[in-house]
Amino acid sequence: MESGYVTTPFGRRPMSLGMLASQQLAETIEPGMKRSKWKLFRAICEARPALGVTDRALTVLDALLTFYPDDEISEEKGLIVFPSNAQLSLRARGMTSATLRRHLAVLVEAGLILRKDSPNGKRYARRDRAGAIGEAFGFSVAPLLARAVEIESLAAQAVADRELLRVTRERLTLCRRDISKLIAAALEEGVSGDWEDISVMFRALLARIPRVATAEDLAPLLDEMRLLRAEVVNMLERRIETKKIDANESQIAHHKQNSNPDSIYELEPSFETKQGEKAAADNDPNAGPSDERRLKPQKLSDGMSNRAGGAADPGAGPGLKSFPLGLVLQACPSILDYGPGGSIGNWRDLMSAAVVVRSMLGVSPSAYEEACSGMGPENAATVIACILERGGHINSPGGYLRDLTRRTERGEFAIGPMLMALVRANGLTARHAS
8 A cells, every 4th residue: 555645435435534544554564564364363353342343244354365365464465355246245155245345344444454446446456467466456454464463462362351251150150069068068967057148148149140241240259159158168167176176075084084993083073172272282291192183183174174165375266267357348348437547457456446336336345355255356356347337237236246256156156148248238338329
């Protein structure tokens, strides 16, 4: 194509700024640039939605490229193809003339081909005496070469998006299967917990999965599914830990009964020692074996009590896992106002805010201390944030917190469903407000 040359369409077809821009772009082909026409065509097929062309238009483009005489498109070999409508229709799977014209117009508007119409609108080429093409009128594929890098980039992005969607769908499917089978196992084993509420929540998540979705549509659903699965696993793990503790206690009790079968103190109801009694026994040279036996069961009893309550670490709850701080703040944004300086950047800030909110809600210090001991300080602060977020729906925050603490100790309470319900509620509020 001549540099700076502008060609307008034949007949009634109007000229447009888009056509002019495509012609200017076609003049920016780098010297020596070439591309395989079929590799470039496959890239166009991959990037079809981004380029704004239909599958039928691609059929016409495929037919046009068959008229290009070489496998590689380059300026040295010419950029104009000039098939007749009859031949183009045959190679376009018998497409009618009207349909052919319509899809050619789509390719022109998408900036993939250019029209170079002759004075009478016919497509032909003038050849010199040696048979070389001097000038041709028809369709120019110059935009394909000029936009080759852009088209290849769009194709790579389309492939990456498709792969991300496939991986996301697979993960969502696995998560759905895991939750379904874990809930069934919990019900079959008789594990205590709010399984009815969790099942309702699971079905609600399934109902939100669209039939045709992008990776962006599925990502938040996958996050909620993972959160629900983690909560179900957490509840089942607590049941397993409880069984292990019970089994250990049974073994300890069995060992205690057989370690000294002749001891008369085995049948005593308790082994309480008064303050200073052990010191006196240690300092008394006349203390006999019976005094030692009287003290040893007391130590064993204390150890069993610690293991049964799971209180080896006063700061940790009985197997209750904390959730990410970002998720807690997303579910409970109201607590942000009570953080140091009106913001919360870490768990220490959240626990400081929870102390302020605890007092404001009328929760007694003893109830909060019990919650920290039973759930762990992070989870206790999370529950306080949830109570604040629910506002007037809870009549007695202190009594509600004590009840949740008792249910946690029995393995019947899970924080995950409460957080997810608040996340969804805040999402609906935000959508309605917008």
